[in-house]
Amino acid sequence: MKIVEARHPLVRHKIGLLRNPELSTREFRELTNEIGTLLAYEATADLPTETVTVPGWAGPVAVERLAGAKITLVPILRAGLGMLTGVLDLLPSARVSVVGLQRDEETLQPVPYFERLTGRLEERDTLILDPMLATGGTLIATIDMLKRAGAKRIKGIFLVAAPEGLKALEAVHPDVEIFTAAIDERLNEKGYILPGLGDAGDRIFGTR
Ligand code: URA
DSSP: EEEEEOEEEHHHHHHHHHTTTTTOHHHHHHHHHHHHHHHHHHHHTTEEEEEEEEETTTTTEEEEEOOOSSOOEBBBBBTTTTHHHHHHHHHTOOOEEEEEEEEEEEOOOEEEEEEEEEHHHHHHHEEEEEEESSSSHHHHHHHHHHHHHHHHEEEEEEEEEEEEHHHOOOOOTTTTTTEEEEESSSEEESEEEESSSHHHHHHHHHOO
16 A cells, blocks of 8 residues: 655645643634645646647647546545645646545444535545544545445545554555555554544644
């Protein structure tokens, strides 16, 4: 499985700032979006392009443009919305397929409760947005959903990933590519990432 822990100094700097528990909601939100932009830049480095000839100031000129169907972003409710603006800054024409999952209290498995996917998924690159890759359960259920709907090229961007979640993902979806600002040490007994960021959704939405 392709796992990229971003080495860019701006990402290293901004994820370091995010560790500060004293950040305001506004600061946390801004940094989350900024890192989202930078990770999306890395994750889209292999998008296919095609060469076309367009009118230039001195006559026809050959240029490259993105080829094929538009990418779809897949923010996972609720925290994934926190990266959406930052990623749309880079990909303003992207489609957005929003998904929500909640845990079934009996099976403890994540079950979709909201799924509004764009069409022609089989033709699109698919970029999942979620700040925290913890146990991997929600991510795996989201990828199951996307593949059932036809998605073939799936990537995900995360602020922080836990080794446990990466391992669980690799066991079932080794074809998916992961881009993260940090791979942290481990999960605690409640499924929070250590050292992590705490509850990313609460910090983005100010519901602490
Ligand atoms: N979700 C969070 O918001 N934080 C974690 O550490 C794990 C899951």
